[in-house]
Amino acid sequence: MILLALNPLVSPDPGLFIWSTVTFLILFFLLSKFAWKPIVKALDERERSIEDALAKAEMAKAEMAKLISENEDLLKEARLERDSILKEAKEIKDQIVNDAKDLAKSEGAKLIEKAKIEITNQKLTAMAEIKNQVSSLSIEIAEKVLRKQFEDQGKQQALVNDLLKEVKLN
Amino acid sequence: MDLSHIFNSKKFVNISFYAVLFSVWSFSAYSQEHKAADNEHLSATAEHAEPAEGDEDISQMILHHIADSHEWHFFGNVSIPLPVILLTDNGLVTFLSNKFGHNDHGTEIIDASGTKLVNYHGKFYYPSKVKSADGTYISHDSQGELINGKPLDISITKNVVSLLISAIVLLIVFIGIANAYKKREGKAPKGLQSILEPIILFVRDDIAKPQLGHKYKGFMPYLLTIFFFVWLNNLMGLVPFFPGGANLSGNIAVTMMLALCTFILTTVNGNKNYWGHVFTPHVPWWLYPLIIPVEIIGLFTKPIALMIRLFANITAGHILVLSLISLIFILKSVFVAGVAIPFVLFISVIELVVGFIQAFIFTILSALFISMAIEEKYAEH
Numbered sequence: 001m002i003l004l005a006l007n008p009l010v011s012p013d014p015g016l017f018i019w020s021t022v023t024f025l026i027l028f029f030l031l032s033k034f035a036w037k038p039i040v041k042a043l044d045e046r047e048r049s050i051e052d053a054l055a056k057a058e059m060a061k062a063e064m065a066k067l068i069s070e071n072e073d074l075l076k077e078a079r080l081e082r083d084s085i086l087k088e089a090k091e092i093k094d095q096i097v098n099d100a101k102d103l104a105k106s107e108g109a110k111l112i113e114k115a116k117i118e119i120t121n122q123k124l125t126a127m128a129e130i131k132n133q134v135s136s137l138s139i140e141i142a143e144k145v146l147r148k149q150f151e152d153q154g155k156q157q158a159l160v161n162d163l164l165k166e167v168k169l170n
Numbered sequence: 171m172d173l174s175h176i177f178n179s180k181k182f183v184n185i186s187f188y189a190v191l192f193s194v195w196s197f198s199a200y201s202q203e204h205k206a207a208d209n210e211h212l213s214a215t216a217e218h219a220e221p222a223e224g225d226e227d228i229s230q231m232i233l234h235h236i237a238d239s240h241e242w243h244f245f246g247n248v249s250i251p252l253p254v255i256l257l258t259d260n261g262l263v264t265f266l267s268n269k270f271g272h273n274d275h276g277t278e279i280i281d282a283s284g285t286k287l288v289n290y291h292g293k294f295y296y297p298s299k300v301k302s303a304d305g306t307y308i309s310h311d312s313q314g315e316l317i318n319g320k321p322l323d324i325s326i327t328k329n330v331v332s333l334l335i336s337a338i339v340l341l342i343v344f345i346g347i348a349n350a351y352k353k354r355e356g357k358a359p360k361g362l363q364s365i366l367e368p369i370i371l372f373v374r375d376d377i378a379k380p381q382l383g384h385k386y387k388g389f390m391p392y393l394l395t396i397f398f399f400v401w402l403n404n405l406m407g408l409v410p411f412f413p414g415g416a417n418l419s420g421n422i423a424v425t426m427m428l429a430l431c432t433f434i435l436t437t438v439n440g441n442k443n444y445w446g447h448v449f450t451p452h453v454p455w456w457l458y459p460l461i462i463p464v465e466i467i468g469l470f471t472k473p474i475a476l477m478i479r480l481f482a483n484i485t486a487g488h489i490l491v492l493s494l495i496s497l498i499f500i501l502k503s504v505f506v507a508g509v510a511i512p513f514v515l516f517i518s519v520i521e522l523v524v525g526f527i528q529a530f531i532f533t534i535l536s537a538l539f540i541s542m543a544i545e546e547k548y549a550e551h
Contacts, residue, residue, distance in 0.1 A: 012423035013238060015324040020333055020427045027337045032391035035344035040390055042351035049356055
């Protein structure tokens with residue numbers, strides 16, 4: 001109690017209480033209206049815009065990554081396609097060459113065959129002609145020989161005798 | 171936020187404060203009792219006559235420096251007189267505080283436009299009919315209590331001037347910042363804006379949001395006003411010369427006003443849960459006669475604790491600094507300054523931290539009390 005009695009500090013002064021209340025309320029009103037409201041609003045807005053910007057950047061980054069991976073995929077696909085096209089072209093080329101070769105071979109074989117047949121035919125024809133000529137020649141020769149031999153009657157008789165002898169023996 | 175190191179140093183400040191204060195008070199209490207005993211025998215001795223040099227003088231000096239005043243003292247005899255406004259029985263009486271000289275011992279009756287008054291220790295009273303034995307026009311009852319009537323003093327005192335200065339500074343600074351925000355919309359803060367923005371964000375993110383949750387927005391203006399008001403006045407109180415030096419946030423009328431604002435806010439915003447918690451607490455019915463009064467007392471102890479905490483912390487800092495400086499005069503040696511001044515510097519630096527922490531604590535407790543009042547669901551213990 002002696003401390004309290006000693007100390008005028010702990011007894012609130014009504015004058016200062018009134019002044020501080022009035023001042024504080026006016027200060028509160030003015031600051032709320034003209035300072036805190038715009039400040040808090042601006043801070044919130046800025047925070048929101050920063051967050052938006054960050055989100056957008058993140059999105060752009062994802063988009064970019066997507067694009068890059070897409071590009072890579074495209075490139076890979078293109079490369080694969082190129083490879084396959086090349087391979088196919090090679091195959092086609094090979095086939096064409098092979099086909100040509102086969103065709104040439106078979107064509108050649110056919111020609112040879114034909115030639116052979118032709119040759120054989122020609123040979124046969126030639127043989128037949130030769131035979132004809134030989135037979136006609138031999139007939140001519142034989143005619144001539146015979147004519148010559150049978151110009152003399154005695155010889156003709158001798159021959160008939162010979163032939164008859166032979167028949168008797170049988 | 172880890173405040174343990176600050177609280178530790180705060181504890182240290184408190185301990186040293188109590189040590190110094192107790193010694194000062196016990197000295198003065200001793201000399202008072204001593205004097206009272208003397209007075210009984212020798213009633214002619216004036217209790218309130220000019221005190222002789224000594225401990226009494228020092229404690230009076232300290233209290234004088236902490237208390238409000240009708241003039242703003244600079245140094246020596248240089249001071250600004252401030253207007254005195256009194257609501258007396260004869261109506262409003264106004265005059266400048268130096269109009270009737272500087273006699274504050276109550277030995278002289280002044281006549282302010284027809285109203286007779288007497289200035290006793292910086293306060294104005296109606297004079298007694300007859301002069302007391304000690305030469306003053308102030309009468310005491312047998313308990314030693316003053317019995318003179320007193321007009322309502324609504325003067326522009328030193329504290330009121332300091333209050334107005336701080337209000338103007340706050341208005342200029344924060345409306346300026348608000349304009350900067352409007353002008354530089356969406357851009358990075360600049361200058362004063364960038365200094366104070368982290369503190370505004372601190373109030374929002376570390377005080378308002380954790381306590382009040384999603385309903386923090388409506389209470390932001392109040393919490394920001396109270397935080398910066400208390401902080402600025404704490405800092406201004408630490409400046410030993412004009413425009414600082416007034417012990418405004420260490421004045422119980424001001425802390426009472428601030429605590430009352432928080433009390434009114436909590437009471438007005440109190441929802442069904444809050445009042446239900448007070449009048450139908452979750453205890454067996456037969457405990458109601460015990461618990462309900464306790465809860466009702468609890469409604470009032472919270473703002474009272476707010477009031478006392480800020481007042482005591484700030485006043486303690488002032489008393490501590492003044493006591494350390496007074497050591498030079500108590501020990502009557504200028505060489506004590508070699509010890510006292512570094513110590514004062516040290517305490518002043520701690521007081522800078524305390525000024526911030528007390529503003530923070532006042533604000534966070536206000537937010538906490540409001541959050542208790544607006545809490546949707548009563549949390550079961």
